[in-house]
Amino acid sequence: MTTKTSAQPxxxxxxxxxxxxxxxxxxxxxxxxxxxxxxxxxxxAPLGGPEDVDxxxxxxxxxxxxxxxxxxxxxxxxxxxxxxxxxxxxxxxLAQLESRNVGxxxxxxxxxxxxxxxxxxxxxxxxxxxFGETIPVSRPGLDFTLREPIGVVGLIVPWNFPMNxxxxxxxxxxxxxxxxxxxxASYTPLTAIRLGELALEAGFPPGVVNVITGPGGTAGAAxxxxxxxxxxxxxxxxxxGQEIMxxxxxxxxxxxxxxxxxxxxxxFADADxxxxxxxxxxxxxxxxxxxxxxxxxxxxxxxxHDKVVELFTEATRKVIVGxxxxxxxxxxxxxxxxxxxxxxxxxxxxxxxxxxxxxxGEAPSGEVFENGAYLMPTIFDAASTEMRIVREExxxxxxxxxxxxxxxxAVRLANDTPYGLSGSIWSRDIGKALRVAKAVKxxxxxxxxxxxxxxxxxxxxxxxxxxxRELGMHALxxxxxxxxxxxxxx
Ligand code: NAD
Numbered sequence: 211m212t213t214k215t216s217a218q219p220x221x222x223x224x225x226x227x228x229x230x231x232x233x234x235x236x237x238x239x240x241x242x243x244x245x246x247x248x249x250x251x252x253x254x255a256p257l258g259g260p261e262d263v264d265x266x267x268x269x270x271x272x273x274x275x276x277x278x279x280x281x282x283x284x285x286x287x288x289x290x291x292x293x294x295x296x297x298x299x300x301x302x303x304l305a306q307l308e309s310r311n312v313g314x315x316x317x318x319x320x321x322x323x324x325x326x327x328x329x330x331x332x333x334x335x336x337x338x339x340x341f342g343e344t345i346p347v348s349r350p351g352l353d354f355t356l357r358e359p360i361g362v363v364g365l366i367v368p369w370n371f372p373m374n375x376x377x378x379x380x381x382x383x384x385x386x387x388x389x390x391x392x393x394x395a396s397y398t399p400l401t402a403i404r405l406g407e408l409a410l411e412a413g414f415p416p417g418v419v420n421v422i423t424g425p426g427g428t429a430g431a432a433x434x435x436x437x438x439x440x441x442x443x444x445x446x447x448x449x450x451g452q453e454i455m456x457x458x459x460x461x462x463x464x465x466x467x468x469x470x471x472x473x474x475x476x477x478f479a480d481a482d483x484x485x486x487x488x489x490x491x492x493x494x495x496x497x498x499x500x501x502x503x504x505x506x507x508x509x510x511x512x513x514x515h516d517k518v519v520e521l522f523t524e525a526t527r528k529v530i531v532g533x534x535x536x537x538x539x540x541x542x543x544x545x546x547x548x549x550x551x552x553x554x555x556x557x558x559x560x561x562x563x564x565x566x567x568x569x570x571g572e573a574p575s576g577e578v579f580e581n582g583a584y585l586m587p588t589i590f591d592a593a594s595t596e597m598r599i600v601r602e603e604x605x606x607x608x609x610x611x612x613x614x615x616x617x618x619x620a621v622r623l624a625n626d627t628p629y630g631l632s633g634s635i636w637s638r639d640i641g642k643a644l645r646v647a648k649a650v651k652x653x654x655x656x657x658x659x660x661x662x663x664x665x666x667x668x669x670x671x672x673x674x675x676x677x678x679r680e681l682g683m684h685a686l687x688x689x690x691x692x693x694x695x696x697x698x699x700x
Contacts, residue, residue: 221253221307224399226262226423227406229269230416235424236261243399246313247534247543249581255399258424260432263391266420267438270362270389273417278389287337290384293412294330297323300408307400308373313543313582314497315534325665326377326405329681332665333381340386340686350700356693359387360464361440363689364433366426366454367402368446369395369545370500370605375468376402378669379443380409380419382685391420391439393430395446397545399423426450437461443688444468445502448603448629448674466678466688468502468670470603471631474624475505475660476646478617479514481636482658487521491529493634493660495587498544499553499607502675503632503654503662507593507600509620512613519591519611523569526587531574543582544606550583553606557588560599565590565610595626603629617642621649630672632662653679 224243225232234240239257244250256262297304304326305319312319342355363383367375372394383390394402399421406421422429426446434442434457441464444454448469458465475493477486493505510518534542544550550573557571570588573579585607593600593610600610614620624633624646632654637643643657653670654662663669668679678688 221400224253224255224403224423226256226258227403227410227419227421228262228266229272229420230410232407235259236265241396243311244397244546245310246546247310247582247584252310253400255403255423258422258429260428262422262424263429263432263436266391266422267362267436269417270391270420271438273415274359274361274389276415276417278387278415278418281387283338283340283387286385286387287334289413290330290334290337290381293409293414294327294334296408296412297327297330297405300404301327304373304401304404307404308398309534309542311398311400312369312372312545313534315536315539315542317537317539318496322371322374326373329374329377329381329665333385336382336683336686337385340690342692345694347696349696349698352697352699354695356695357386357686357690358693360689360691361388362438363388363390364436364439364442365390365392366430366433366442366444366446367392367394369397370497370502372398373401373405375445376405378445378680378685380405382680383443383689384414384418386686386689388441388689389418391422391433393422393424393433396423396425431457434458434463435460439463441465441689443678451676464688466680467676468678468680469631469674469676470605470629471502471504471671471675472507472601472603472627472629473503473505473631473652474633474650475508476620476624476633476635476650477508477510477514477518478620478635478637478639478642479511480638482638483514483518483521485658486636487518487525489660490522491526491587492540494609495526495529495541495607498541498585499587500545500549500605505634505660506604506609507624507627508609508611509614509623510611511620512615515611515613519568522611523589526569526589529587531584531586533578541587541607543584545583547583549606550585553585553604553608556599556602556604556606556608560590560593560597560608560610563597563599564592565597565599566592568611570607595623601627617646621646624650628674631675632656634660
């Protein structure tokens with residue numbers, strides 16, 4: 211199914227935010243920010259580099275040592291609540307910016323903007339519920355711990371869910387009393403900049419929230435390597451995460467990493483197959499498959515394989531691919547022509563490897579799709595875990611279906627991957643579902659559901675999908691140091 215496109219005006223020149231000021235790059239350079247659904251230039255943004263990062267670190271250090279350090283946890287919480295309210299008041303603008311910059315459907319972008327507001331609301335409440343403990347040590351005295359902010363934290367986020375990934379980091383970082391430098395992906399700087407403006411409007415002192423735009427290899431690397439930054443929180447590709455680890459080693463920075471995934475959707479014969487099929491196409495094709503949690507490997511019990519392929523393909527035909535600005539659209543464009551080429555290469559690899567193309571595999575046809583980076587949802591059947599399309603993160607709308615023989619086989623195949631982010635198990639036998647949930651090596655699992663993200667619950671990966679847990683109260687651990695104090699009472 212498809213919908214048509216509509217023209218919208220360009221946005222103009224964007225500015226970075228350093229020390230409360232809206233600024234250009236030190237050397238005045240800019241880059242074009244595109245709308246990947248139309249191929250048009252949406253805005254120009256400053257091409258920040260190491261000099262700008264250094265300015266931002268100095269501003270964040272000054273803010274950390276300035277009045278911000280005297281703010282009570284409750285005051286930080288109240289300001290986060292104002293930030294949350296402002297996001298809600300500007301929800302439509304944020305959603306439009308995100309939709310146009312990422313090529314994602316406006317209805318989804320509205321949901322994402324609301325989620326940002328709810329994340330800030332959660333951490334507004336959490337700010338004054340973060341405390342230490344008293345410990346019965348052996349020596350006569352009182353032993354207690356303090357939870358203290360780390361200092362300046364660098365927050366490096368990807369282009370697939372730009373404002374959500376920013377909020378997952380900004381919320382706990384600010385609640386815990388850190389100052390932050392946010393570095394969005396160069397494809398998608400616009401909502402990060404807008405969030406920086408709203409943070410100032412909410413009343414965070416200048417320098418508490420800074421936003422640097424620019425390429426990962428220069429601006430991002432300068433931030434990850436800067437000796438004045440105490441922690442870096444990163445979401446992005448696994449290989450970039452490895453580079454961040456190397457850069458962070460400079461000054462032994464704390465790091466948390468949310469990396470790639472290749473999540474399994476495990477379907478047993480006793481599951482509600484109709485429900486699985488109705489709910490699961492968007493578990494992989496949402497955001498055009500550019501989702502670290504995308505259920506890109508479907509493992510089906512062999513006895514129901516044919517039926518599941520038929521039901522899932524039927525449900526996928528109903529996914530509405532079209533102009534992201536239209537309310538009905540469920541799948542928009544990919545982030546760039548380059549990304550589309552990459553996914554098309556993987557589709558060719560899948561064919562060469564002997565997987566059977568059941569649906570999609572090419573760009574949708576029609577005038578609306580002419581200038582955008584669109585691709586149809588694509589289903590491969592008869593795949594195996596040796597194939598590259600099953601081992602590697604494609605980050606596009608491609609799913610591979612693989613049959614399994616029994617419970618042990620399902621677990622073995624699901625774990626046959628370097629990744630371990632999320633996954634789902636579908637069965638009416640709750641004992642079996644829970645055994646499998648315990649056996650699958652992944653950080654975020656769901657039973658009879660594809661839901662992976664809950665503001666209140668920890669999110670993060672096993673194995674090469676990362677380290678640390680974002681969201682919930684767990685995230686606060688990523689942004690605090692624990693200090694132990696012993697008082698001799700003799
Ligand atoms: P990416 O790794 O290319 O870029 C992510 C961010 O890192 C960007 O801001 C980029 O500018 C910056 N960067 C790039 N090179 C850098 C360097 N050398 N030093 C410092 N920073 C650098 O990732 P992407 O293409 O923007 O996003 C897609 C990836 O993100 C996928 O692999 C996806 O699975 C992953 N992702 C993971 C999660 C999760 O929570 N696990 C969530 C969303 C996306």
